[in-house]
Amino acid sequence: MKVFIVGITGGIGLRLARILKARGxxxxxxxxxxxxxxxxNSIGVTATLGDLLSIEPEHLTDAMRGSNAIVFxxxxxxxxxxxxxxxxGEGVSKSIAAARLVGISRFFLVSVFPEAWRERHMDEGFEHYITVKKHADIELSQSDLDWVILxxxxxxNEPGTGTINLGVAQIHTEVRRDDVAATLAELIHTPAVSRKILELTEGSTPISKAVGAISSH
Ligand SMILES: NC(=O)c1ccc[n+]([C@@H]2O[C@H](COP(=O)([O-])OP(=O)(O)OC[C@H]3O[C@@H](n4cnc5c(N)ncnc54)[C@H](OP(=O)(O)O)[C@@H]3O)[C@@H](O)[C@H]2O)c1
Structure with a gap:
């Protein structure tokens, strides 16, 4: 499988790249x-250099062409x-548009719990972030793509445990980036999970079992 990661150098992106490479x-x-x-390059990835703020649509579509799945x-x-x-916000819109243009239907979006940190009375910037993420969820979920929103x-950043709680509704707590990346890798290899919003927290279910349970719903 060929996977294109927007944000491949990030905390989740790089972990996901390593896991997918290890899976072949x-x-x-x-x-x-x-x-x-x-x-x-040292982990076997040849990525495209470009800034999401200014990248030309043709450059992004050329970069994505031939992929089986996009992860944002x-x-x-x-x-x-x-x-x-x-x-x-707009980075997601550009990526959805590029994926549609080159005919890649499988699209994974890393989002956020809309009710994250309700108890902390966060500032206006955080509320804006939550709103932008929600709008991105809406745009992707209303598209004709074969999407999964995680x-x-x-x-x-603590080392992963290999166990999680995954479901359409969870209580917002914490989760390790290693376990998020491993969950994404498992979802990417589970085509039966489609057009679902999934919430992910730390937990005690092995990742493959948790994803398997969703795919059999
Ligand atoms: N932090 C949390 O607790 C939390 C909770 C829930 C969900 N999330 C979501 O999880 C996602 C990923 O988290 P993370 O920890 O992996 O984030 P991260 O480490 O900050 O990674 C973000 C990635 O986006 C890339 N990026 C930013 N601006 C860019 C641009 N203009 N052009 C191209 N690439 C750009 C960064 O590139 P550089 O390496 O060049 O900076 C990096 O690869 C985010 O969407 C976040 O909203 C976060």
Missing amino acids: DEVHGLYRNSNQTKEL SAGAGGGSNTMTKAID RPSALK
Whole structure:
């Protein structure tokens, strides 16, 4: 399988690239900083250099062409509202449009729990981020693509446990980036899971079992 990751140098993106390569998949993606070329090449990834803010649609479609699945795990990471809108919002729209143009229907979006951190009374920038992510979910879920939206809880960098809670509704807690990436890899290899919004938290179910349970619903 050939998978294209938008945000391939990110915390989730790079972990996912490594896991997919280890499973024998072909992996490529979009990255914006040429300093990262060496690291990507070292794991067997030949990615396309380009900035999601300014990339020409033809450049993105050329980069994606031939892929079996797109994963969008880019994000402005708490930047200004303008950057959040440009990456987490318009970046998703551009990627959906490019995937449709080149006929790639399988599309995975890393989103967020809409009710994340309700109890913390977060600032306006965070509320804007949540709104932009929700609009991206709406756009993808209303498209004709074969989509899966994965909403992880708050991300942690501790080593993965290989176990999770995955379902259409979960309580927002935390989850390790390793486990998010491993869940995405399993979902990518489970075509029966389609047109679903899934919420992901730390938990005690082995990842393959959790994804298997969703696919048999
Ligand atoms: N943080 C949380 O607790 C949390 C919880 C739930 C969901 N999420 C979502 O999870 C997703 C991924 O998280 P993560 O930890 O992997 O994030 P991350 O480490 O910040 O990675 C973001 C990726 O997006 C790329 N990117 C940003 N701006 C770009 C641009 N203009 N052009 C091209 N690429 C660009 C980054 O590239 P560079 O390497 O060049 O910066 C990086 O590869 C995000 O969509 C986020 O909203 C986060």
